[in-house]
Amino acid sequence: MRISLQPAYLLHRKPFRDSSQLLEVLTAEHGRISLVAKGVRRKARGGNTSALVQPFSPLLVSFSGRGEMKTLTHAELAGAPWMLRGERLFSGLYLNELMIRLLQRYDPHPMVFARYGETLAALASSAAAEPILRRFEMHLLEELGYRLSLEVEADTGEALDPNAWYRLDPDAGLVACAGTIPEIQRYQGSDLLAIAKDDIQGSSATTAKRLLRQALAVHLGDAPLRSRSLFRQYANAGDRQTPTQDESSL
């Protein structure tokens, strides 16, 4: 199999053998794939591929091979790399970890690829980070076949009541619940309706974060997201306050 100039983003890489690297790449038409980039750490005359193949850079990659592991034959930049600074860089690392944890290899998701690019562009702008991340998470769940239905109750099909409380049943969706169950497990109807209308700010942003965290947790399994705890440590590194869960935007 030989694929030429496939649009891609690098998600992760690690050194392999003497001068090679193992790349985890998100491609438009082939989903997440593993590539071995031979000799990229060796300093080639002129440009070297290693400097080019960086996370958050739109790439065009060519690869070939028969097994599960393909060989990178060529890589070039498809556009200017997205410059993520400070907090945004940690959000970007979070996106990459999500992609690695949630997407199966060789399972093409062209829409996720497109959204990933748009999300990076949005993160590189000065727009608020939280809604950007939440929209991406919702889109990702939808693409994976687990769309969150935020307008109707899962069991009755009735529209949500802004004043009622709901809880998330991971297998079904939102189910009405009493206001007496622990606060961390219930969501206000008005916030859920706001999220459905893409109005993610203030209390609905907090709700969206909790809701998506719970929805994603089912698919992430037991191991926690490392980038999330890193982000929390980052947010608390400057001022040694007691870490509160809701300070970070992840």
Next chain:
Amino acid sequence: MKFSPALESLIEALRCLPGVGPRSAQRMSLHLLERDREGAETLAQSLTEAVEKIGHCSRCRNFAEETLCEICADPRRDRSTVCVVESPADVLALEQSASYRGVYFVLMGHLSPIDGIGPDDIGLDVFQRQVTDGEVKEVILATNPTVEGEATAYFLTDMLAGTGISLTRIAHGVPLGGELEYVDGSTLAHALSGRVPVDAQR
């Protein structure tokens, strides 16, 4: 043909070296046994000695035989400037530039959430304690210009914000003797955005 068990295990052991496959391991073993037994003896001794004696410097985390490495123990080094690097190889590279008189802090890695490497794994907790209760005036961030290196630099920046220590990042740009035509776009973008007035270069 099968080799003797001792030779087999020697070949196997040599394969732990980077870039040494079964074939080169076999060639090395045969060379040592056939032509250079003395060299083999020395190699074995120095290996054992190195593994036994070499630990980490208690200040900068670089490899050291004593509690302090040579650089940290040197009274002529300027203790008020600390350069943060990712690996001992980076220290060597900076030392070869012969233009730095301060001390180092070696992270032995970089932040990489996907690999599960957090701030404490690269000694940032130790570093924070060292920097805040010491004589340090300037911290130079010399992590690699990769995404993980940048993340590490941002983390350090945030960690040391408000301590009054001046933080600097080494410049990114075009290598000396390089040709602009062959430099990749992102490096050039960095070089352009980090340009300095001509007077300041002197």
